[in-house]
Amino acid sequence: MNPLTLKIIFTIGIVLWLIIRIPYQREQQRNTIVDDRKTAWEKVIRFLVLVGILFLPLIYVLSPWLNFANYRLPIWANGLGVVTFAIALWLFWRTHHDLGRNWSPTLQIREGHTLMTNGVYHSIRHPMYTSVLLLCIAQALLLPNSIAGLAGLICFSIAYATRIDKEEQMLLDQFGDEYEAYRQRTKRLVPYLF
Secondary structure, eight states, rough: HHHHHHHHHHHHHHHHHHHHHHHHHHHHHTSEEEEEOOOOOHHHHHHHHHEEEEEHHHHHHHHHHHGGGBBBOOOOHHHHHHHHHHHHHHHHHHHHHGGGGGGGSSSSEEEEEOOSGGGGGGBBBHHHHHHHHHHHHHHHHSBBBBBHHHHHHHHHHHHHHHHHHHHHHHHHHHHHHHHHHHHHHSSSSTTTTT
């Protein structure tokens, strides 16, 4: 596919991503926090993910500065990137929809927080992470650039590795045996696999 077309598709996807997130971001700010485990390190990690998924790709899309790191992909890989991005967007929306008032972008439990085990949470404990992982894979397939294309996967991998156990512990502390039973019957990211 034409590189400009790929950049436009990626940019539209990111705009849709932000449109999905904004109403839930506003709603969660109105909910009282009852357990806050947000640390300075978490702020660094969230910023790192923003750099990898938003800032570096936008530099690539809007300027020629990173063109020295371009590579070519077959058209089928670009098509796979479009499909992967569409799935990521659907899962991102569905996860927010299913969580409703329970959603928080950081390690926080809000007043009235309940354990979500329905919808996409029926077989995946962390579908939001799955949606971000799919976004990062799509980014690598839509932005054929070793810096902008791979930045999302690298930054997400660091964030996931440093955060997931803390999130699981927070949920275990909050919901106890109910969460442990849920953990036993589900997978973290991909149903039936891992």
